[in-house]
Amino acid sequence: MNRAAMQKTNLRHQSDKPLLQIADLGVSFPGVGEVVRDLGLALYPGEAFGIVGESGSGKSMLARAVMQLLPKPGKITSGRILFKGTDLANLKPGDMRRVRGSGIGMVFQEPMTSLNPSMTIGAQITEGLRTQGECSRQALAPRIHAMLERVRIADPEGCLKKYPHEFSGGMRQRILLASVLLMQPDLLIADEPTTALDAVIQKEVLEIMSEVTRDLGVALMLISHDLGAVGAYTERLMVMRKGELVEEGATSDILLRPQHPYTVALIEALPSREKSWRRDIPAASGPLVEVENLRVVFERKSFLPWAKPTCTEALKGVSLTVGRSETVAVVGESGSGKTTLGRAILRLIDHVEGDIRVAGEDVYALSAERLLALRRQMQIVFQDPYSSLDPRRRIGEIVSEGLRHVPDVTRAEYRDRARQALAEVDLSAEYLGRFPHQLSGGQRQRVCIARALIMKPKLIVADEPVSALDITVQAKILELMKRLQVDHGFAYLFISHDLGVVEQIADRVIVMQAGRIVEHGARDMIFDQPRHPYTRLLLKAVPDLHRSADASYRIGTRAYSQPTAAPDGMVFDWAEDGNDSGGAGGAARLIEVADGHFVSCRPGLAAS
Amino acid sequence: MSQTTIRLSHFSPGPILVGSVLLLALIGLVWTPFDPNALDFAHRYAPPSLQSLFGTDHLGRDLFSRILIGASVSIAVSGVAVCCALAAGTVLGAVAGFYMGWLDRGLMLLMDAILAMPGILLALGIMAVTGPSVAGMIGAMAITFTPTVFRVVRSAVLSLREKEFIEASRALGNRNGFTILYHVVPNCVAPLTVLSTALFGSAVLTESALSFLGLGVPPEIPTWGAMLSDGRNIFAQAPWAVIFPGLAISYLLLGVNLFGDSLRDWLDPRAAE
Numbered sequence: 012m013n014r015a016a017m018q019k020t021n022l023r024h025q026s027d028k029p030l031l032q033i034a035d036l037g038v039s040f041p042g043v044g045e046v047v048r049d050l051g052l053a054l055y056p057g058e059a060f061g062i063v064g065e066s067g068s069g070k071s072m073l074a075r076a077v078m079q080l081l082p083k084p085g086k087i088t089s090g091r092i093l094f095k096g097t098d099l100a101n102l103k104p105g106d107m108r109r110v111r112g113s114g115i116g117m118v119f120q121e122p123m124t125s126l127n128p129s130m131t132i133g134a135q136i137t138e139g140l141r142t143q144g145e146c147s148r149q150a151l152a153p154r155i156h157a158m159l160e161r162v163r164i165a166d167p168e169g170c171l172k173k174y175p176h177e178f179s180g181g182m183r184q185r186i187l188l189a190s191v192l193l194m195q196p197d198l199l200i201a202d203e204p205t206t207a208l209d210a211v212i213q214k215e216v217l218e219i220m221s222e223v224t225r226d227l228g229v230a231l232m233l234i235s236h237d238l239g240a241v242g243a244y245t246e247r248l249m250v251m252r253k254g255e256l257v258e259e260g261a262t263s264d265i266l267l268r269p270q271h272p273y274t275v276a277l278i279e280a281l282p283s284r285e286k287s288w289r290r291d292i293p294a295a296s297g298p299l300v301e302v303e304n305l306r307v308v309f310e311r312k313s314f315l316p317w318a319k320p321t322c323t324e325a326l327k328g329v330s331l332t333v334g335r336s337e338t339v340a341v342v343g344e345s346g347s348g349k350t351t352l353g354r355a356i357l358r359l360i361d362h363v364e365g366d367i368r369v370a371g372e373d374v375y376a377l378s379a380e381r382l383l384a385l386r387r388q389m390q391i392v393f394q395d396p397y398s399s400l401d402p403r404r405r406i407g408e409i410v411s412e413g414l415r416h417v418p419d420v421t422r423a424e425y426r427d428r429a430r431q432a433l434a435e436v437d438l439s440a441e442y443l444g445r446f447p448h449q450l451s452g453g454q455r456q457r458v459c460i461a462r463a464l465i466m467k468p469k470l471i472v473a474d475e476p477v478s479a480l481d482i483t484v485q486a487k488i489l490e491l492m493k494r495l496q497v498d499h500g501f502a503y504l505f506i507s508h509d510l511g512v513v514e515q516i517a518d519r520v521i522v523m524q525a526g527r528i529v530e531h532g533a534r535d536m537i538f539d540q541p542r543h544p545y546t547r548l549l550l551k552a553v554p555d556l557h558r559s560a561d562a563s564y565r566i567g568t569r570a571y572s573q574p575t576a577a578p579d580g581m582v583f584d585w586a587e588d589g590n591d592s593g594g595a596g597g598a599a600r601l602i603e604v605a606d607g608h609f610v611s612c613r614p615g616l617a618a619s
Numbered sequence: 620m621s622q623t624t625i626r627l628s629h630f631s632p633g634p635i636l637v638g639s640v641l642l643l644a645l646i647g648l649v650w651t652p653f654d655p656n657a658l659d660f661a662h663r664y665a666p667p668s669l670q671s672l673f674g675t676d677h678l679g680r681d682l683f684s685r686i687l688i689g690a691s692v693s694i695a696v697s698g699v700a701v702c703c704a705l706a707a708g709t710v711l712g713a714v715a716g717f718y719m720g721w722l723d724r725g726l727m728l729l730m731d732a733i734l735a736m737p738g739i740l741l742a743l744g745i746m747a748v749t750g751p752s753v754a755g756m757i758g759a760m761a762i763t764f765t766p767t768v769f770r771v772v773r774s775a776v777l778s779l780r781e782k783e784f785i786e787a788s789r790a791l792g793n794r795n796g797f798t799i800l801y802h803v804v805p806n807c808v809a810p811l812t813v814l815s816t817a818l819f820g821s822a823v824l825t826e827s828a829l830s831f832l833g834l835g836v837p838p839e840i841p842t843w844g845a846m847l848s849d850g851r852n853i854f855a856q857a858p859w860a861v862i863f864p865g866l867a868i869s870y871l872l873l874g875v876n877l878f879g880d881s882l883r884d885w886l887d888p889r890a891a892e
Contacts, residue, residue, distance in 0.1 A: 354786075359789055382792075386790065391786075398783045399783035401805075401806070412791055413792070415793070446889070448888065462787070
């Protein structure tokens with residue numbers, strides 16, 4: 012399972028000839044400059060090699076240079092790319108086509124767009140094989156079958172007749188992997204293959220990828236921004252920054268004894284509980300947010316007026332409280348309803364059932380005027396800093412926009428207030444006149460925070476505020492959010508799928524699955540003694556990075572030895588074998604198993 | 620090298636072309652070499668010469684003077700019609716796309732009904748009711764163009780409304796009307812500038828077709844479209860009677876299209892600097 016652990020020393024490296032050897036590689040774009048500079052690496056047959064870097068590090072351009080698939084104005088300016096002894100940079104297009112697929116295969120990041128939606132899976136898989144000259148369907152069928160089974164597609168025969176939209180992201184990525192490996196390449200390049208996927212699926216895909224390439228003896232070049240993922244599945248590792256090689260070596264060495272300051276910074280930027288902030292939460296004067304039995308149903312009207320609308324139940328009776336100055340994290344995979352929960356609290360969703368009270372006032376029963384007053388107290392920071400700022404407005408206008416609804420603020424004060432808000436998020440006043448596209452992702456997220464901050468809110472709903480950011484930027488934004496909370500004393504409802512971040516920032520954690528809460532409690536309770544099997548599954552899926560006493564780092568996976576035990580007379584309403592009873596038809600309820608630690612169960616059949 | 624290409628692409632002859640046409644139209648309003656409607660049977664079918672720059676037509680009227688006069692009419696009629704269509708289509712399209720639901724379905728039905736009829740036929744029907752007049756023609760053209768604008772704006776808004784900055788605007792407490800005007804409409808500018816220049820082109824041609832049918836501008840006012848259709852009958856004797864109005868229309872349309880592209884770049888904060 013863990014390749015790094017399985018092959019501690021790679022003595023064969025000295026004897027073998029490298030499969031892929033890159034020397035002095037330079038890639039440049041006219042007008043932009045060099046995106047890869049003097050890069051060299053050697054990859055040996057059957058090896059798993061990781062490339063880690065933040066956005067703009069040139070890691071994807073390196074992969075594309077190897078495949079000769081550089082986007083248009085980009086050019087290889089220097090160096091050699093030797094694959095099995097031939098220089099790919101000087102190959103004729105026709106010869107290069109033969110290397111692609113059968114020599115080097117590639118798995119892309121976005122499973123939603125890397126399969127053609129108008130072709131069946133079968134047609135797409137055979138398409139690649141045909142170019143290799145294998146034409147008879149009969150001869151191909153058993154090979155395709157075997158490969159699909161290898162990547163754990165349950166029904167290979169049926170899969171071939173289906174279209175991509177019928178599969179989930181993880182399944183598509185596995186299908187893509189199968190179709191690439193069927194070409195029997197010697198090297199598989201996987202460029203951020205699991206970035207778009209949930210943690211549990213990510214682990215599954217990476218494990219399958221790692222296992223199958225090892226079994227088939229295919230070398231793997233795994234490119235990712237996620238040090239944890241790369242570290243767990245590769246033997247050797249290379250860290251890149253701004254197109255240059257920073258550090259290269261055995262994965263375990265780099266993680267245990269990072270030499271370069273940048274590698275150290277990268278590892279230290281990973282969120283961990285040791286960096287969490289302790290602060291005094293004022294004595295409870297009643298909770299700030301109370302949500303009781305919240306249900307949200309999305310209706311999709313049919314094209315035919317008489318047909319029944321299709322209903323999706325996004326939230327199935329959720330209850331929670333958020334105290335003043337408290338950080339409550341909501342964790343769950345995509346589709347768990349966590350985003351809907353945040354939006355419902357802000358009344359950004361029109362129809363809900365149940366009660367939501369913020370500062371004692373029922374959010375959904377307020378008059379327009381009172382709602383406006385309440386809106387000032389609760390603000391939201393979105394996930395995607397690229398779509399959450401109006402591209403046609405200047406930063407000053409964006410930040411001060413909310414002031415229109417604050418009485419006693421004259422237009423003349425807008426600029427001053429905007430400047431103050433920007434100063435709080437460490438942006439200087441010169442940003443007031445800029446447009447969002449002139450800012451980096453981290454700076455944009457700071458602007459989003461300033462836009463919320465200028466309203467002097469009591470609650471900030473942060474919907475995945477750092478998941479679109481690079482790891483070092485993420486660490487800085489988390490630091491900023493922490494400082495602002497200490498200064499202003501507002502509460503966070505922090506929605507995230509990233510358990511590492513949650514472990515660092517949360518006071519309390521709520522775990523959601525399929526529209527309901529499966530477990531909630533204090534942060535340490537949830538992370539140290541998770542009771543619900545779903546929580547355990549989530550926790551096991553993320554690599555756990557810790558700093559040891561001697562300033563080295565250790566990546567491991569969490570293991571829970573004791574089987575989970577449901578409280579007396581109850582059984583869990585969810586099991587890992589896929590037997591999801593989805594809240595057991597409303598019979599499930601939250602049982603307190605320890606002080607403030609609740610787990611969702613339903614009455615057990617055996618006990619009754 | 621790349622810097623020069625960027626700088627060159629910033630330069631556009633569009634504004635110069637459009638500006639020169641506007642200047643000629645203004646001159647035409649106050650001065651023309653000859654009376655554009657004066658008949659001079661001694662100089663029928665006169666080819667272009669120094670005295671009569673673009674020649675004369677079958678009634679001996681000076682084509683250059685007529686083109687000067689016609690410029691203001693053609694530009695004004697097409698411009699006003701396109702602006703009306705832009706205003707109506709943008710408002711309706713933004714509202715339909717933003718609110719969706721029954722309002723959207725109702726407006727879509729209406730716009731599809733208008734689109735289903737050929738533009739000229741629809742204009743004919745409207746003019747049959749209102750009687751031939753310049754105002755009626757402008758109104759008819761505006762109605763024919765509105766569905767196109769509506770559909771473009773609506774589809775742009777449908778994708779815009781899912782953007783998080785629209786939700787952020789709601790979270791700040793802004794009313795929907797403010798959100799539409801402040802955030803939604805400005806972000807539709809790019810497709811609209813391109814579309815409006817294309818519409819302007821077809822407006823010039825529609826105007827000529829309607830005038831040809833005797834429904835638009837009265838025959839004593841020369842418009843470029845009307846001159847083009849008049850000249851068609853005498854093409855064998857005086858090809859210049861077709862060539863010069865045609866060139867004038869092409870010149871204007873080329874200018875307007877280039878102007879639209881540079882307007883779009885100029886209005887886009889991302890393209891600046």
